[in-house]
Each structure stands twice: as structure tokens, then as C-alpha cells.
């Protein structure tokens with residue numbers, strides 16, 4: 207495979223897109239938001255249950271490409287136990303990484319697999335979509351967020 | 355997966371074209387003798403057709419874009435339904451205009467303005483000939499198909515559609531032939547009605563037409579060729595039915611005008627819209643054809659210079675058709691480039707283009723049918739030169755990203771057909787769309803690359 211493609215479609219990403227973690231509706235969620243990519247019609251709904259100022263549970267559902275699905279799947283794993291402020295800070299690091307390829311925080315952990323996305327400008331939106339949904343959910347916005 | 359060097363020849367022929375284009379005549383196909391006919395150009399076509407298709411391949415060298423490598427592989431440009439590439443004839447016409455004749459039109463007296471005005475109006479006359487309109491005054495220059503439809507909706511629509519009236523569309527319309535009518539309907543209190551599409555085979559359900567093409571329907575607007583399904587609609591029959599019932603017709607010819615001969619009188623439509631950039635012309639160009647009496651009776655839609663005959667502080671009167679609909683300085687260079695595109699396409703021969711594109715469409719359909727897990731949209735036979743398809747477990751955008759690394763330019767998404775896609779229960783498809791400069795060899799390579807790409811997701 208071409209090297210750059212290999213960076214984009216890493217095993218972790220393929221694995222999470224084939225069998226996404228926390229892929230279900232969360233009836234007990236107290237924060238939720240839908241992320242919509244109008245270019246392709248993909249949408250991802252993110253459900254958060256926040257208790258005592260930390261995310262207790264995070265799930266998602268929706269239709270998307272391998273990148274957005276894997277990003278959502280890894281997001282739900284990553285944000286568990288984090289405070290809204292920590293998640294907002296993480297958003298900035300993820301955003302920086304998918305647009306420049308530079309990992310600016312050691313908190314990124316497994317999310318580092320998305321560094322390869324920056325070589326595919328058309329796909330940055332796919333990776334960041336679930337993170338926009340997370341921010342919107344934390345703001346308590348009920349309306350759809352869009353990558354545009 | 356290996357990078358694809360094993361199954362294509364390096365771009366040697368294209369490479370040569372790249373270096374020598376300056377020496378070539380603008381229509382290479384006409385006068386080059388040492389031609390290298392690709393043996394596969396018409397694979398599967400009857401021998402005589404194969405030979406004629408192979409001759410089309412010569413025109414490739416008129417398109418500077420096609421000679422390049424993308425991501426290390428020879429470019430295979432299969433996104434022609436979005437926009438086509440431009441031949442030197444068009445590029446040079448624009449360059450010549452800006453280098454020698456540039457001036458504003460219609461209001462100058464000096465030499466350059468005379469030249470620019472003459473060239474602009476010559477382009478209009480050529481457009482009329484290209485569509486076989488009765489006269490040049492039936493041609494309005496627009497930015498695009500989209501703008502042409504908006505013009506009709508805002509001008510003719512506001513004057514002729516009222517509360518309680520209905521507009522009949524089809525379920526396969528592009529957003530640009532839906533949303534302007536939605537706006538109009540909301541504004542005047544009219545209703546939209548849709549002629550259904552049968553399903554994945556993508557045909558209009560004509561059995562419903564007689565029931566739907568009735569009062570209070572005032573307008574029937576439909577596409578000639580579907581940009582997602584590849585369906586070719588029987589436009590002349592549809593127009594004849596509507597005309598008998600006194601219903602005005604608009605044909606969206608965005609996907610057909612560059613791919614087949616178009617004769618608005620034979621089609622019998624009241625309006626026809628098309629985009630210059632989808633037929634080898636510059637972006638920012640389009641045409642509205644309207645029957646003279648209709649245009650005469652329509653109010654202006656944008657106001658400003660050029661569209662008036664006289665302006666007073668409180669009242670103005672309008673210029674004659676079609677200038678009434680062209681406010682402000684037009685896209686003069688665009689019209690001149692478009693003129694060159696019309697000439698070019700007629701030299702290539704639109705009847706042959708139609709046969710060739712349909713041949714590639716059917717070839718692609720047949721080859722894709724052999725790929726496991728695929729779903730293909732639209733009719734198997736009698737389709738235009740484009741194919742949309744999808745897989746249950748692989749997303750269109752992932753495939754398009756990977757195919758791009760092979761140098762294959764495709765489109766993934768909803769193709770501005772969201773209502774249709776929703777009806778079919780799908781979100782996005784991959785689309786390959788062909789033009790006369792594409793070859794059967796490219797289709798075969800596209801299939802090979804597709805199979806390679808799918809391996810990434812099957813875990814092989």
C-alpha cells in the first residue's frame with residue numbers, strides 16, 4: 207500500500223471502524239449532540255452522561271466513513287473520566303494534530319493514529335466531526351453541528 | 355497492496371504529448387498521421403465502433419490537464435459530471451481575447467469594444483446553433499445551469515405561478531432543480547409534486563405521469579440525464595405530453611448538452627438550462643434557452659446596466675430580449691471560451707461522443723457487476739456515461755480517497771441528489787463519469803484499482 211494511505215488507514219482505525227466501541231444510543235445521557243457533514247450527508251450522534259463534573263459514559267451512533275467512525279469510537283473511549291475542560295483542551299490538540307500532523311500533547315494517547323489525516327485535507331473534517339459534536343454536547347446545544 | 359506499477363504502462367504516450375503540445379494543431383485528431391490507436395480503446399464494441407472510439411482518443415492531447423501524473427500515477431479523470439476538462443482551443447480563445455480584444459461590451463464606440471461586443475454576440479448566435487434554437491435572442495447567458503433555473507423560477511415563476519398552483523418535478527432532480535422551486539412555492543403559496551423514480555434501477559415511473567401532469571400543475575421541470583443514476587429521460591415525449599395539456603416545461607440539460615446533440619425544437623421544451631463548464635467551456639458560463647414569446651412576456655429578474663432601454667429617476671423601461679435578463683457586465687471572456695467549446699465539440703462530433711460515453715457507461719456497469727458486495731444505481735442498459743455505486747461496509751469517501759492515490763479522480767457523496775438518495779435508503783455513493791477523452795483501458799484500470807482498494811477494508 208502507499209505509505210500515506212497506510213498512515214491514514216492504520217490498523218487501529220480500520221479496527222475501530224469495523225467494530226466501533228460504545229456504538230449505541232445512551233438513554234441515560236444528559237448531554238447529546240449531532241454532528242453533520244453536509245458534503246457527504248454523514249451524521250454522528252454523540253451521547254454523554256456527565257456526573258460529578260466528569261464523563262461517566264460516552265456512546266455514539268450514526269453513519270460515517272471509516273475515519274469519522276473510528277474517530278467517534280476512539281473519542282468515546284478517550285473522554286471517559288475527563289472533565290469538560292479537559293475535553294475542550296483535548297479538542298484543540300486533536301484539531302492541531304489532524305491539520306498539521308504534530309502531536310502537541312501526550313494526552314492524545316491512542317488518538318495519535320489520526321496524525322496521518324493531515325496529508326488528506328479533504329478528510330480532516332471526517333476526523334474532527336465527532337469532536338465538534340462533543341464540544342456542542344458540552345455546551346448543551348441541542349441543535350445539529352456541522353463541519354461547514 | 356502494491357503501488358500500481360504492475361498494471362499500467364507508464365504515461366509514456368501522454369508524457370510525449372505533454373512535451374510536444376506546442377507543436378500540435380488545436381484539434382489534434384484532425385491532422386495527425388502517426389496515430390497510435392489503443393488496441394483496447396473499444397474493447398467489446400463492434401469493430402467499426404471500436405475504430406471510431408479509438409480515433410476519439412487522439413483528442414486527449416488537446417487537453418493539457420490529462421497528460422499529468424497524480425500521486426505518481428497517470429491521471430484518470432472520471433469526474434466529468436462535475437466538470438469537464440478544457441481543450442487548448444478554449445484556453446487559447448480566452449487568452450486571445452484578453453490579449454487582443456478585451457473591452458466592455460454594448461456601450462463602447464471604440465474598436466476594442468466593437469470587437470468584444472461582436473465576439474460576445476457571435477457566441478450567443480453560436481449557442482443558438484448548438485442547441486438549434488430558432489434565434490439568438492432565445493439564448494440568455496448565465497453563470498450556470500443553477501442560475502438559469504433560478505432565473506426562470508424568479509422571473510417566469512413569480513409571474514405565472516400563484517397560490518394553489520403546483521410545480522411537477524421528478525424525484526431524480528439535482529438540488530438546483532428542486533430548491534429554486536421550493537423557494538418560489540413558499541413565496542407564492544404553490545405546491546411541489548414529484549414524479550416518482552422506480553427504485554435502484556432509476557427510471558421515471560411513467561405510469562404515474564398522466565395522473566400527475568394535470569391542473570393545477572403549471573410547470574413540469576425535469577432532468578434530461580440524471581447525474582447520479584445515469585438515466586436518460588425521454589424528454590421529447592415528456593414535453594409533448596405537457597404541451598398538450600398547456601403545461602410549461604423546463605429541461606435541465608446540465609448532463610446532456612455536452613454529451614449528445616441537443617435540438618430544443620425537436621425536444622419541444624419551453625426552457626432548457628445547461629452549464630458551459632460541463633461541456634469543455636469555462637466555469638462561470640451557462641445558458642438558458644427560452645421560447646421567444648415566453649421570454650418576451652417575462653419580467654426582468656436582476657436589474658442594473660445593460661438590461662434597460664431607458665432609465666428615469668423613478669421609472670425604467672427594459673431592453674429587448676435577451677438583454678433584459680443580462681444585467682451588468684457579462685462574463686465576456688467566458689462566452690468567448692464557450693463559443694470555442696461549441697466549435698470544438700462539433701468537430702469531435704456529438705453523436706460519436708454520445709455513443710462512446712454510453713459505451714463506457716455500459717462497460718463500467720458490466721465490469722462493476724463482477725465486484726463482490728457492490729450495489730449499482732440506475733439502469734443497466736441505455737444508460738449515460740456515468741455509474742454510481744456503493745458497498746454496504748465501505749464508505750464512498752474512503753474509496754475515493756484511496757482511488758485518488760492511484761491517480762483516479764472520482765466523486766463520493768450525495769451528488770446533490772439527497773432526496774433521491776434518502777428514498778433509496780443510501781447516504782452516499784461513488785461516481786465515475788466519463789467523457790470522450792476517456793478510454794476503455796482507463797475503465798479497466800479503474801476496476802483493477804477499485805479491487806485493490808477494497809482489499810484494505812476486507813483485511814486482505
Ligand SMILES: Cc1ncc(COP(=O)(O)O)c(C=O)c1O
Pocket residue numbers: 435436498499500501528530531577579580581606608609629770
Ligand atoms: C443534473 C444537474 N443539474 C444541475 C447541475 C448544476 O450545474 P451547475 O453547478 O453548473 O449550475 C448539475 C451539476 O452538477 C447537474 O448534474
